[in-house]
Amino acid sequence: MAKPVTMPQLGESVTEGTIARWLKSEGEMIEKDEPLCEVDTDKVSSELPSPIAGRIEKLLVSEGETVEVGTEIALVAVEGESEGPSREDMRSEGPTEEFPAAGTVAQPAAAQRVRRPGASGGNGRGGVPDAGELRLRRSSPVVRRIAAEHGIDISEIRGTGIGGRVTRKDIEAYVREREAARGPAPTPEPARARVEVQEGDRVVELDSVRRAIANRMSLSKREAPHAWTMVEADVTGLVALRERIKEDFARREGVRLTYLPFIVRAAVESLKEHPILNSVWDEERIVLRRRINVGIAVDLEDALIVPVIRDADDYGIVGLARRIDDLVRRARERRLSPEDVSGGTFTVNNPGALGSVVSTPIINHPQAAILSAEAIVKRPVVVGDAIAIRSIMNLEVSFDHRILDGGAALRFLNAVKRRLEGYTPQSRVF
């Protein structure tokens, strides 16, 4: 008996998941709780442990496909109820249907004998596809390559090759028809040639996180017309304040005090004043979000992840410091749940921690804007008629120019600036 494995609910508000990679193939045995596949939701990839032990009879969802929670994704034949002959059976029976002895044809009687009662349908080999099936489903290297380049599911096409196989000509004709049906493209994208790999080059295959980042960034740049603006903030007072209290803070609260909670706090308060930056473009309208869920970009050296502080306006500096510390730590340990990275309404980017003084961040689509806080640098600046040494920080926003314009963006930036500049060494931190 084959039992189905379904797409589980991987987070509170998660309704679907993408099979990033099958870790088992058809015909393989799997233990209970052994990883069956990688599932992507939002930017998190998690391994799905098998709820049952047995032999993988059929993988029902192909890699890259997104299905709703509850959809059957695989059939697992429960152990002891296997349909096909085991390897030992094959060996002891001598020539079998699959491997007839030279010069003979397959002997149905022999094949019958090795089948266990309960065999039903299929090819009688317990879901191990034969060459004919593979030819239809997987097709040839060139067809697979063209299908991948154009995002085509081979099963959509009627093939003219042997047994209905989709040939190169079939898929090329399909691509041509599909493109003709779409009408002349406004800017025909040149066919992207594969990069020629030269001797000594190292090829890094994309993992699901890298692929997700690439897709999201391309989508954002394509969808949202980005504009960008910058102000300078004099954060001398904030620097002095942090210097004064940081040791006490760490002892009292158990977390390190960085500048990030101050920046997030200033952003959150400024978003309340300028809600247009906490909104979403929805074709004919703009939706201003009531909740302020702030994503913070965390560098993982080989990847970037944006965990979200939900209802960031609920917290003061201490609360934000704790939330940020928790999220960053779990991000680095790769223990974030899909919930942790979804639902953001605005993003704060903190490249200053890595020494950046100017950056042009990409909006975390479909949000309206992203704030970048750069490194705090001591600079000689004009104060009144004197030159003084002050701690200066650049603040920037990239914004969706469909939603707002430079004026609104700068009003928001100036609000953030005003708040950060408002700290003095004597300010109280809650």
Next chain:
Amino acid sequence: MAVRNLLQAIHDALEEEMRADETVLILGEDVGRAGGVFRVTEGLQEEFGPDRALDTPLAESLIVGSAIGLSVNGMRPVAEIQFADFIPPAFDQIVSEAARFYYRSNGAWNVPITIRAPYGVVPGGALYHSQSVEAYFCNTPGLKVVAPTFPKEAKGLLKSAIRDPNPVLFFEHKRCYRLLKEDVPEEDYTVPIGEAKIHREGEDITVVAYGLVLHTALEVAKKLSEEHGIEAEVVEPLTLYPLDRETILASARKTGKFLAISEANITGSVTAEMAALVAREAFEWLDAPVMRLGAPDIPAAAFARPMMDAFVPDAARIESAMLELARY
């Protein structure tokens, strides 16, 4: 231009090279007074004398061994193995000596010899006059192996072989000797070793073949074009070792469907190398399994005509393979 068959073209190349360069000489069984068992060397002894068209005893190791000795003393010998089937006694001289002289003397001694070897199935040839042994030599660095099929390329390639500073094996398909005549330039020209030739352009399948089966493949390609609209690209390797990988791969990538045909016993034949090459280097372009046709793994052709015919891939089998590939 003169209309010449393969045999005459080879004769002309020998004659012209012997006239142009007095270090060129030919040696082999019956190449002198008798003019060769196939009449390839007819008239050469009359013109150049018995010292440059040298009849040898029936001993292949002596023929190639003497050629090596002459070559390192300033001559450019062309040694004839009367039938390729009898090359094994000379095998040691070819692979252990001729192929290595240049390398082991660190370039001090060249071995500019050419070894002509008529090969392939002919009626009545049977066990000892039918074999295609080219693959034996396509695994030995230091050798070059060429096997032209048409008169024009044969003449130019033989000149290249004679002028090459190191050993070249020159395989001539016996049944192609008088099969076809074509215009062959009378002026001096060479065909470079290591370059394949595309005889017929096509988009649907690639067929690589040489020798008698190349003629058959070209006929079938014409038929499939007329009857089915299938356009086969037909490529002749000309040089079997080293192969012209670029031309073969370019064609395989263009059509995505690859068939290699030879008359040799299929296991370990030159077509296996082509198949491996295409499978490795053109994988992303392939739209069908790489296919090969060759003789079954039995020792040469039978004497009986129907069995001999069954040995070599014939038009019917080639057509069926090409159709299968095109329709895959």
